[in-house]
Amino acid sequence: MSDTATSEHPEHSEPEAAEHHDEHHGEGHAHPSDWAYVKIAVVLAAITALEVFTYFESVVDWGVALVPSLIFMMVVKFYLVATWFMHLRFDSKLFGRMFTAGLVLAAGVYLVTLTVFEFWV
């Protein structure tokens, strides 16, 4: 909208404000179509199917690749839901930063804690 131009306040230096500018308005047009959501959901479903498939070891033995593959698939699903369904792709980076801060901090402190019990002795 016209009254939102950042140039009116050059001293205002926050990057998030500037970055955000052209994305946040009118969720209707900035966001993808329903069809895009359905496509994402199909991908998610397919990955889930693959994940469950690993459980039936008699069919395919994944060997040492099992855990890394499971984690990779999990991360992809996590990423897809966060970026598409939760709109992080389209929304202000500030939102993502708030969430990522918690996520990274949690991963950091808890991984250290768990490894302290196992390896740091």
Added chain:
Amino acid sequence: MAITEKTPLELGPGDSVRYAERPLGVFTRPQGGRGWRDWLSTVDHKRIGILYGASALFFFLVGGVEALLIRLQLAAPEGSVLSADVYNQVYTMHGVTMVFLFIMPLAAAFANYFIPLQIGARDVAFPRLNALSFWIWLSGAIFLNTSWIVGGGGADCGWFCYSTNSGVAFSPSHGVDFYAIGLQILGIASLVSSVNLIVTCLNMRAPGMTLMRMPVLTWMLLITQFLLLFALPVITVALFLLMFDRLFDAQFFNPDAGADPLLWQHLFWIFGHPEVYIIILPAFGVVSEVIPTFSRKPLFGYEFMVFSGIAIGFMGWGVWAHHMFVSGMGPISVAAFSLSTMFIAVPTGVKVLNWLATMWGGKLKFTVAMKFAVATVAMFTIGGLSGVTHSVAPADTQQTDTYYIVAHFHYVIFGGGVLGLFAGIYFWWPKIFGHFLNERIGNWHFWTILVGFNLTFGPMHILGLQGMSRRIDTYARGYGFEFWNMAATIGTLIIAAGVLLFIWNVAKSKRDAPHLPPPGPDPWDGRTLEWSIPSPVPAHNFDTVPQVHGRDEWWHTKYAENDEGKVVRVATVEEAAQTGEATGVHLPSPSFWPLAVAVGLPLIGYGLIFNLWLALIGALLTIASLYSWALEPVDDPDAAHDQHEDHSDDEAEATDPVAADDSTESDQP
């Protein structure tokens, strides 16, 4: 999007400050403005700040009495003032009270009162949630202390409440149950408040108030809110595990079933160490406002102060296990956490030197606030350095769990935190209440506190190095502990006298106020926006929202530097300050529902401990209150501007799930 000229804080048409007055059916919102009842329904961040401050000071007295009991018991060997049982409860509740019911809410008082003022906002982002935070905090505080009456005594496991000593077999009274549930209630309050204040800081700054122009107090409080935001869920997890163990026979801390007691320690200290910075950073913020004002200089190295604050907040997450050097967690962990702990001293040291550099070449005027601020720097330095001495993990094996540690953290928390907040109290009292605190009594207050503090906690360094263990209710003759314990007890009595002087100061200052000239908007020749508006602050804060052009905006309104670099006055306070006579500012309407929600939570707590039916009643009350809150018209649509009628109605209806979400679900499903 950027700030527009049409800010939300601009004045609308109208004739005076007014509140919603037209009742709206069954969900009539309370009317603002008059009498004590309005304090129960207030959503004004300033009143909530005052409520926090007053309650915190009340609990300071409670915790102080507990401290006196501890010191009386330990004054001489084989003390018989308290039994071992009562002593354990008293020292536990002293720690819990001072941390959760005194310093944190006192810092919250500053955060509530001054974040909006310093960033040029009319209120916080979510005023009703702000009220909710306070009432939940108060209900949690009361809940925790009712343990003395209905729980068979206070918690007796230490504020750290290590497993397995916190189990039912080893602590059979209900004290620990009250601890586990009470701290969760307090945690909800702090969590809600931290979300609220983070959004306020990020989203409600006046035009031109960029992050790097925010006053340092606001910065430190913002960092504190982030620490709370991320630290509270961790203690919540720990407290849930403890509660499930105690009340529902879970096996989290039962070593016989293979559980590991160190799990509690990790969870507790992942919360507990950031908690230290939650306590100290607000005081750093206060000191960073007071010292420049009374040095007639800007804060030296603003960017470094801000970034060192951020660095402290960040590094504070990587040092928790230095509380566990002797727990047997393994030499690699010990070495790693020892190293990480040392380097947190770097940003802290930078802060201290920047304060000194601010005083360098300045004109130091030692008001009581300035005395407290400088004392904060000095005492915190001692606490910080003694911290460095036991960051060396092998050395810590001699020092941990002795009085050396007690001395260390009291120098940090009392010498740093409490003295710093006292500086803030003297500094901002005229802004909040419209009259000064008496400087002469203030001086007495300062010196008694300082002397008493050092006499109490200084000797504890020696006692600790002489081998006196912490948390012992008595000690035998012949270990050389007698002299310094007596000295510490005398010191405590001097502190108590200082606290009484402070109370007397508050009472006398108020009584004398009518006969003295009012302080005016800017009694100290201040630097930040809160000094540009009348004292006490009018309900709407700012008549017109300031346009901010740089740091210390208000100071630059009054002064400029001429071509020779000399400071010249360009405007008097009378010319530049706002009059507080704004018209037509629309304020959020008060509400009783936050109070009602808060009343439900302790009922759930009592219910979990004594009878689940009571918990059901509490839960129903909470849920009903939340729905009533959501259905309550957000405001009287006719007040001040009616073009939003449709909007507010819809908002109210649609809002309820979100309200339910943020206030209950976070920690307490």
Added chain:
Amino acid sequence: MVSTVAEMRTLTRRLISWTLVLMGASAATGCASDAELDTFAPQGPIARELHSRGVLPVFWIAAAVFVGITIAMVWLIWKNRVKTYDGDDEWPAQTHGHVPLEVGWTVGFLVTMIAVAGIMLWSLPTVDATETNTMAVTIDDRSVMWEPTVVVVGNQWWWEFRYYFSDQVDLAALRAHGDAKTLPPADIVTSGQMTIPTGEEVELIITSRDVIHSFWIPALNGKRDAVPNRFSPWKIEASDPGVYFGQCTEFCGLSHSRMRMQTVALSPADFQAWVDSTSTDAMEPTDPEALAGLEVFSGICTSCHLIEGVNDDVYEGADQASGAAPNLTHFASRSTFAGGIFNTYNADGSLNRTDLEAWLRDPGALKENYTVPGEQFRGMPDLDLSEQQIDDLLAYLSGLGAKPAGWMIEATQVE
């Protein structure tokens, strides 16, 4: 307003009080004779090295920084203070900062902390590294090479020390399969006083049966927590024969303050003598009063306490009856009882009947305890003994084990 002079005086006073605090810390070490827990009076090589490598260097660094900052602050206050701003329109130079300076002191602190980190890494082996040292010990007429090791078990509110000579235990095995409540039978089980040979590094394997405790003999090394379900390594070493005091330092519940312990260091020869006299079953009483005491013990005390040769057969290899009370086989060979808080003997060597009787009459009056319904006793309960039973018991207990040497009784006198 207080006058400048007065404020300066108070300032001076404050400075003095600070100096006192720091100096006092080192001065306090001077009176180590009546400060048995003094951390500044190491009595063995480990503690000495810890003190000189770990504790003192960082104290000096901290003191130097403290003195520097204090001098700077006092000088700033003295030089820059003004009484009032009234009528003063002069503002000092408005310095906003100075990046090289900031970088300078950041680096300065960084370097200081790197030095501290060096101190830490340098002193870490003093508490972590273990040496493999063995000594010959004769046990049951067999000579074994013993790597001095004591299993230390914390209990509410007393310490148990277990010696394994015949079937030596090691940390790895205990960590893999150990359970503090059912430890393998030991050659010697004692409590309150740990006896060690001088000149030998003694490995400790520390665990707990109930809550977390912390084992600490300040003169011999720092402390290590006793955590249930964990076995933590630690070590101590004493240079000279003597008695070294300790106090449980992790809060362990109701009577935490009354959980004390001592380490008795004996020359290797004396240590062997102690092993000889302590690894036997309890002495059979002969005089009628002691026999009556055995009767009382068998009737009342055996549900918690164990005496080898009396009721150990009932427990099939377990030398710990209920996991809640000390092994009394050689009760009289220890110079303290009840968690190290009372003397078994008076300074003149006679039995301390006053405290022993008072303890048997009502232990809770001397050391608070409680009972959880359906759980074990936490502490020794009041057994409602008659005066006759108390006398009989004392006659029996005082005959259990060899009376310790006179110097030891003297050295362990606690008040």
Added chain:
Amino acid sequence: MSAEAVTADLDHTADDHGHEEHATTTGLSHTKLAMWVFLGSECLLFGGLISTYLLYKTRGNGRTLPTDVFDIPFTSVSSFVLLMSSLTMVLALSAVTRGEAEAGRTWLLATALLGGVFIGGQVYEFTAFVREGVAFTTNPASSAFFTLTGFHGVHVSLGIVMLMSLFVASLKGKLTQRNAETVEIVGLYWHFVDIVWIFIFTVIYLIPAD
């Protein structure tokens, strides 16, 4: 809670666009920012619960472990149901944003129903586990398992309550395009609960315990 944005909104009389985004420094809505900040905090909560379970998952005290009684095919189905509820949630938002109240309402109901199916599955799973000897108090592993999945279940249940509240509001005609943001915020919460389960499903159920 978005009602609380009213300070900003009501104060900002001159702007008749009536969207509070205009009112804030960053241009972002208070409520949405608050929700994201809150979700950041939730990461630490679930992280703690998950870590507790991972630490304890093999500590069975000689009794049956949760991993011994996992029914992966069953849990896969309920995981899939929860995953698909994220799709219906986002479609609900999409519809409300376009002003299609009825479609929005339908998708909201569908989301709540799928959530309900998931909760039903969890209740069944819990009772089945208890029957097979893994109860809350059995061992540290079981306590940690029930606490983790129970917390998640409570989060889902609260999400269902919110969805149903939106549904009722929509029935009353009060859920219009204007307050699509409220739907979005409930949606954020719902998706978060979903991604937590994505994590739990892989780390707790699929990755073998040994």
